[in-house]
Every structure is written in C-alpha cells, then in structure tokens.
Amino acid sequence: MVKLNKIYTRTGDDGTTGLGSGERRLKHDLRVEAYGTVDEANSCVGLARLHTQRDYPELDTMLMRIQNDLFDLGADLATPDTGQTLPYEPLRIIDSQVLRLEAEIDQLNADLAPLRSFVLPGGSAASAALHLARTVARRAERKMVELAGKPGETVTPAALKYINRVSDFLFVAARVVNDNGAKDVLWVPGHNR
Numbered sequence: 001m002v003k004l005n006k007i008y009t010r011t012g013d014d015g016t017t018g019l020g021s022g023e024r025r026l027k028h029d030l031r032v033e034a035y036g037t038v039d040e041a042n043s044c045v046g047l048a049r050l051h052t053q054r055d056y057p058e059l060d061t062m063l064m065r066i067q068n069d070l071f072d073l074g075a076d077l078a079t080p081d082t083g084q085t086l087p088y089e090p091l092r093i094i095d096s097q098v099l100r101l102e103a104e105i106d107q108l109n110a111d112l113a114p115l116r117s118f119v120l121p122g123g124s125a126a127s128a129a130l131h132l133a134r135t136v137a138r139r140a141e142r143k144m145v146e147l148a149g150k151p152g153e154t155v156t157p158a159a160l161k162y163i164n165r166v167s168d169f170l171f172v173a174a175r176v177v178n179d180n181g182a183k184d185v186l187w188v189p190g191h192n193r
Contacts, residue, residue, distance in 0.1 A: 020079030021086060034147045034155075035077035037140035038163070042070040044133035045170075051126035052177060059173055062104050066166060069097055073159055077144070081154045093159045101165040108172045111180050118187040119175065126177040127184075134170035137163060 016024040017032055025032055045067050052060040072091055079090040121131035141163045148155035175181045 020075060020090060021082065021084075030143065030147050030150060031077060031080065031153065034140065034143040035074040037136065037143050038070055038074045038077065041133060041136040041140050041166070042067050042074075044129070044136045045070070048126065048129035048133050048170075051124075051129050052173075056126070056177060059108070059176060062108075062169075063173070066101070066169065069093070069101075069162065070166070072097070073162060076156065076159050077147075081156070092156060093162045095158050095161075098158060098161045098165055101162065101169055105165065105169050105172050108169075108176050112172065112175050113181050115181075115184075116186065117189075119171075120185040120187050121174070122185045123178040123183040127174040130170050130174035130177065134167045134174065137167040137170060141167065 011018065012027065015027055017027050018024055019031070045063055049060055049063050049067075052063060073093050075091040076093050079086070081090075121135075122128050141160070144155050144160055144163055147153050148160065175184055178184050
C-alpha cells in the first residue's frame with residue numbers, strides 16, 4: 001500500500017520527478033507527460049461522476065472501477081520495464097481489465113440506436129463531462145502511443161488497449177446519460193455555411 005505522510009518532499013524542486021523504479025526524469029519527459037495525462041483523464045472522470053452518481057448508479061460504479069484502473073495504468077507507466085529485476089512486482093494493466101471494459105461497453109451500447117452522424121459534446125451536463133473525459137483519455141492515448149514508439153521506451157500492449165477502450169466506454173456512456181442517445185446533439189455537416 002502507498003503511505004503518504006508528507007505531501008511535499010522538495011525532491012522535485014529541480015524540475016525532476018521519480019519513477020516507480022527510482023529513476024529521476026524531467027517533469028516534461030514524455031513518460032511523465034503520458035501518466036500525467038492519464039491522471040488528468042481520471043480527474044475528468046471524477047468530475048463526470050458528480051453528474052452520474054445519483055441518476056445512473058450502475059454506470060457510476062463502472063466509472064469508479066475505471067478511475068481505479070486509471071491509477072493502475074499510471075503506476076504501470078511510471079514503472080517502465082527495463083528488463084531489470086525490481087524489489088517488488090510492478091503493477092501492470094492486464095488483459096482481463098480490457099475484457100471487462102469491452103463487456104461493459106457492449107452492455108451499455110445494447111440499448112442505443114445506431115448513430116446517423118457524429119455526436120457533438122453536450123445534451124446534458126453529465127454527457128458533456130463524459131465527453132471531456134473521453135477527449136482527455138484520447139490525448140493520454142496519443143502520448144502513450146508516442147512513448148511506445150520512442151527508442152528505449154516500452155508501453156505494454158494491454159496498457160495501450162485499455163486506454164483506447166476507456167475513451168470508447170466514455171463515448172458510449174455519454175450517449176447513455178443523454179436519454180440513451182435521444183438527447184444527443186448531432187453534427188450537421190456544413191450547417192452554418
């Protein structure tokens with residue numbers, strides 16, 4: 001378990017931060033950007049939950065699991081696999097987390113009508129908040145893909161799949177809270193020309 005007795009340590013005053021392996025990296029390092037953006041996505045999910053906890057308890061429970069998994073993902077990214085043995089087993093996203101998310105997406109999507117156009121973020125406060133979380137999750141995914149392509153860096157396939165499914169889940173959830181898509185705001189191409 002994590003134990004935080006003191007919030008400030010002064011070790012980051014030089015512009016670096018510590019990875020789970022103990023290695024120091026600059027705070028603008030791509031790996032730090034990746035797990036920092038995952039943290040932003042998690043915060044957005046927390047904000048969205050303010051709009052789901054009362055009226056959508058089953059969805060809210062799913063979102064709470066996602067928040068916990070996003071912390072797992074941050075821990076995964078903060079402890080790169082360097083091939084060296086660590087004194088502990090690093091936390092990694094695993095395929096069962098991806099599969100659970102896929103099952104929940106399918107469950108939520110079952111009652112939604114097929115889309116006729118792209119959806120504009122909005123329709124309700126809950127939907128707009130979920131769309132914001134979705135777009136931040138997509139940004140985290142772009143950072144992770146960039147990191148995975150950088151020589152000397154690793155990102156597990158399960159971690160990449162997971163963040164991709166999170167944004168899919170949040171898209172479907174945003175439609176669910178819009179009266180199962182009935183209140184979706186649809187894009188009308190060229191409408192304002």
